Amino acid sequence: MSDLIHGLTAVEASELRRRSAAAKDVAYCPYSNFRVGCALLCEDGTWVIGANIENASYPVTICAERTALVKAITEGKKKFRAIGVSTDITPPASPCGMCRQFIREFADLGTPIFMYDKDGEYVVRTLEQLLPMSFGPENLHPPSKLPGHSGNK
Numbered sequence: 001m002s003d004l005i006h007g008l009t010a011v012e013a014s015e016l017r018r019r020s021a022a023a024k025d026v027a028y029c030p031y032s033n034f035r036v037g038c039a040l041l042c043e044d045g046t047w048v049i050g051a052n053i054e055n056a057s058y059p060v061t062i063c064a065e066r067t068a069l070v071k072a073i074t075e076g077k078k079k080f081r082a083i084g085v086s087t088d089i090t091p092p093a094s095p096c097g098m099c100r101q102f103i104r105e106f107a108d109l110g111t112p113i114f115m116y117d118k119d120g121e122y123v124v125r126t127l128e129q130l131l132p133m134s135f136g137p138e139n140l141h142p143p144s145k146l147p148g149h150s151g152n153k
């Protein structure tokens with residue numbers, strides 16, 4: 001289909017934007033007041049959202065992207081068609097380095113990451129564009145032993 005938006009239908013792309021923005025409402029960010037929402041479109045067509053959860057001990061904070069991924073993984077969802085990240089700024093924020101590496105563990109390098117600004121306008125980049133020359137699971141394991149072949153994956 002020629003009218004796909006980075007592999008998403010118009011409805012899916014619209015939902016990704018809406019859910020990413022809505023996820024900002026559940027951010028816990030009393031220290032920075034910087035709300036971040038994240039939405040994952042899982043391979044099975046379901047959605048998982050996350051938001052940043054801060055802590056009085058500042059470095060203990062977890063970003064929206066990792067919150068969403070941790071939720072998804074623990075629900076047995078480990079493959080993703082798209083990731084959305086929404087903030088209240090323009091131009092849009094992009095995932096921090098820690099989150100890029102965290103995403104790298106589970107998403108294909110071609111996975112589109114939509115970054116939405118305060119008005120819902122977006123910039124989209126693949127994971128590979130955000131994290132070039134990356135280190136991932138296949139660097140530790142030969143293909144036949146990759147997580148996913150058997151046991152925990």
Ligand SMILES: O=c1ccn([C@H]2C[C@H](O)[C@@H](CO)O2)c(=O)[nH]1
Nearest residue numbers: 032034036052063064094095096
């Ligand atoms: O991609 C990002 C960048 C920052 N934050 C959060 C962490 C912290 O709560 C706040 C300010 O850094 O934004 C995210 O959730 N995702």
Ligand SMILES: [Zn+2]
Nearest residue numbers: 063096098099
């Ligand atoms: Zn992060």
